[in-house]
Amino acid sequence: MNAPITWPLRGLYLITPDETDTARLLARLRPALAGGPALLQYRNKAAGPALRREQARAVLALCREAGIPLVVNDDWRLALEIGAEGAHLGGDDGDLAEARAAAPGLRLGASCYDDLARAQAAAVAGADYLAFGAFFPSGTKPLARRAHPGLLRDSAGLGLPRVAIGGITPDNAPGLVAAGADFLAVIAGVFAADDPAAAVRAYHRAFDPLP
């Protein structure tokens, strides 16, 4: 019996690296999931539709064993098809209001980049969380638009969980949490670490109350 899946309030939001070998992807994922991320996003910008479908299903099985909710990047129809908990939509990933209407049970995340007006529109369209960033230079996505941590404070009034992304390390994480981030979305900081499980736990310490 798998553990029940509950949607978390805050924590590390782990995102998969671009890995086209499914066995290798799962082998990299297992130790990271052992660290206990709050959420996992399946993202693979190097895979075509068939491989994405295969990998999303395989990743969902691992998430179910670990009791961790899965969000599918870019493709809410795939998320719905495989029974994932959510989908993440950016500016090129279709209409959020259409996804909201077609998939009322899916948690929908919206990329808001550095743009408060976009966040307001996403909230009205039915987003379940708002993602901002990149807050720091990201080797994973070097051309990502940059955002200022003040945006996390400025978006508090929208009343939705806020996700920070982009070049986040255990060292710069506490500043983003202090500015209002509910989730820290991370790829390289975990998957390029020598000990991915320890890296996950290091991010979670950013959410610990101060002594």
Ligand SMILES: Cc1ncc(COP(=O)(O)OP(=O)(O)O)c(N)n1
């Ligand atoms: C949690 C989270 N935040 C932002 C993104 C970026 O989405 P997008 O702008 O669509 O860029 P790609 O990830 O598709 O390259 C994300 N995936 N997850």
Ligand SMILES: Cc1ncsc1CCOP(=O)(O)O
């Ligand atoms: C998808 C995405 N969007 C903005 S930065 C980024 C990549 C985040 O990866 P990393 O944590 O390795 O900087």
Ligand SMILES: [Mg+2]
């Ligand atoms: Mg996208």
